[in-house]
Amino acid sequence: MKNYLAIVLLFIASSCFGQIGGMKSVTLNPFPGYYRNYVNVLTLGYNESAEAIYLSADSATKKASEMLIYPAKPKTFFFYLEGAHQIELRADIAHDSLKNYRYTVIADDTIVLAKELHPTAIKGNRMFSANLGTYEVANRKLVLTVYKVGDRDNGRETIIYNKKLGPVHIISAELVKEIEAKEKPLVEKKIENNQTTTTTTVVTAQSESVNMNIQGHLVSMDAKRSYAEIVIGPTENIFLYQILIKRQEGDNLETTLLDNQNWISDTYGNLTTRLDIKHFLKPGKYEIVIFPRIGKIDFNKMENGVKINFEMRKPALSTKEIGLYAGLVFLMLLVVFAVIIVTTKRKNRKKLLAEQQQKEMAKTQLATVRSQLNPHFLFNALAGIQNLMNQHKTDEANRYLAKFARLTRNVLDNKELISLADEKALIDDYLQMEQLRFGFAYQISIDPQLVIVDVEIPAMLLQPFVENAVKHGIAEMEEAGQISIEFTKQNEDLVLTVKDNGQGFDTTKNYEGLGLQLSKNRIALLNTIYKQTPFVLHMDARANETTMTITLTQWL
Known part of the structure; x- marks a missing residue:
């Protein structure tokens, strides 16, 4: 050479x-x-x-x-x-x-x-x-x-x-404020037919966030925020990249270079890191740059650097100013201020009561989600069996009546966990009953690596999603409707999928129907019980294809 x-x-x-x-x-x-x-x-x-x-x-x-x-x-x-x-x-x-x-x-x-x-x-x-x-x-x-x-x-x-190090792909960037969970669980006791039923609900930590991806976005300063979270797409050799934080306030420019940033990969290969909130407690225009750093870098000419820009502003009034203003107003308008306090407390009390009632209602709905089958389905299913009897199709009617009875027993059963084999049988019974009414086609595929009699899952975990696929997906399509259900093993994860060829729906909207919301609430509750093996719900809806996927991580 x-x-x-x-x-x-x-x-x-x-x-x-x-x-x-x-x-x-x-x-x-x-x-x-x-x-x-x-x-x-x-x-x-x-x-x-x-x-x-x-x-x-x-x-x-x-x-x-x-x-x-x-x-x-x-x-x-x-x-x-x-x-x-x-x-x-x-x-x-x-x-x-x-x-x-x-x-x-x-x-x-x-x-x-x-x-x-x-x-x-x-x-x-x-x-x-x-x-x-x-x-x-x-x-x-x-x-x-x-x-x-x-x-x-x-x-x-x-x-x-x-190989030249390219720019990373930003998926999301958020300022996160964590809300701590209640110290004690909420316990409800209900007596029916001389039997006492106790329901315990644990309120998990929640979070609220402010999106930082939009140029010029204004963020009100809040010292109670916990961290800034950045998610990027799969990136090879992420340890060769660093993060630079710039803060510009007037003529003053501060820069902070973060070394050895910890990136955590998810199941899709996306990478997540959290930046300490201490970097964002001062007002000013911020710029977060993720860039490949080899040798000395000109911070004004960083090659393949990806930027996140936002601005932190002080509240309209500082705490000291608010206190002084409140004191003056209190001295001048003592009576009016007292009335406002009383009115505010009354409104807050009503608001808290309404929220408590909603929580109690949600717990009741969640406790009964396993036994919720559409009343219209039950009526039409019985009518379908009666029609078979009137047509003297006694054998067929008896077969479907047996399936209907077994389905009803499963719904009323109080088991928390059942085997995948039992879950498949329940879904089979349900779909065959619905085929009487709508005539669609369906198939259930099982990964050969799974021994379904040995794997247990929460009872009727998939049934609400299957019912949603029938009711809102392919009911009107009759024989043209198709439903595909898959049980698959991905490493240590159990993946349950329900797919239909219906018209789909907007997954970003909240709909009036309770079925999907109840299922989301149930999964949230299950995640408080199985913290080491969380349940992940993913919805993908497009023209002529809707897919609902539940991943039971580290379940197998």
Whole structure:
């Protein structure tokens, strides 16, 4: 190779697998292949006679990071190149020891460039004893693995990442204020037919937020807010990115650079981080920038930085000003002020009473959600059976009457958990009854990895969603209507899906019907009971396809 650039990389000892420090750039100097310009990128062994691996890159190289410990994989190092076309790898290993080593080079996780090869001896070189090859790295990721024969477990791996870091995709950015849960649960006792029923409802922590994605959005300062939460799309090597916070107030500019930001990945690969509210307690125009940081960065010319802009303003009156104003008004209008206080308390009392009544009503509805079948369905189902009897189809009528009786018993059963097999049988009975009325087609698919008799779920968890698909999705389509139900296993998650080809609905709106809302309330209650295995409801509605998915995380 000609006109190489030496990459002076800070080597981190292989025994120090700890927290990653701040990102640094390296110095690039042109050289004609002289041995002093090769740089140590990997060391095998722990003593003075340890063998070293060296690398050089061509003159097209624009940027490079210091050597880093790769956070997602032990015994692995990482460094970033940008713009390089070729690299050359050499080793300082005694000639008579070359037979004891093997190396492998893989490009983009799938392309094997070298597999368990012997290093090739170099004769007459003042420094290097072995050649590990020359490789094309333009817009590529290379993984170099070197180990001693018979000691592969102690081998070392280096990731050479030569792709330009692009901008992240912002999904959401919010200021969040958490509302603490009540210390004691709400308990309701109800007596019917000389039997006492006790219902306990735990009020979970809730949150309210202010969206920060809109340019020029004004946010009232509130010290009670808990944190700023940012969600971005899947991003490779997120540890190479940093967050800069700018605050501009008049001519005063403050900047805060956050190192080692903790990003948490969800099941879809999206990444979430929380920023301490202390960064946003002063008034001014704020700009949060997420950017790839390699070396020194001009904060005014950050390449591929993604910005979130908003403005924090003081309340119209400070606490001190409000107190002084309130005191003056109190002295001047004592009687009027007293009347206002009494009226306000009365209104607040009514409001609290109304909220309490709504909570009690919601608990009652939630307690009976399992037994709620549409009265019109029951009437029409019985009418359908009667019609079969009038047509002298006695066998068919008896078969559907049996299904109707079994369905009714399941509805009245008070079990909290039932097997997937029982849930499938209940849904089968229900859909076959509804087929009498509407004539649609349906199918129930079960993942072969699932043993449905051994997996239990909350009773009638899917039935309200199946009923919603029939009633609001395909009832009017008759034979053209289709419903698909799936029980699938995704790693440790159990995924339950109900899909229909109806006209769909706007998932962002709140509708008057209670069925969907009751189901959401029940899932919220279940999440207070099964905190370690939360239930996640996802709704997707579009033209001619509506999908309702319930994911029981870590359930299997």
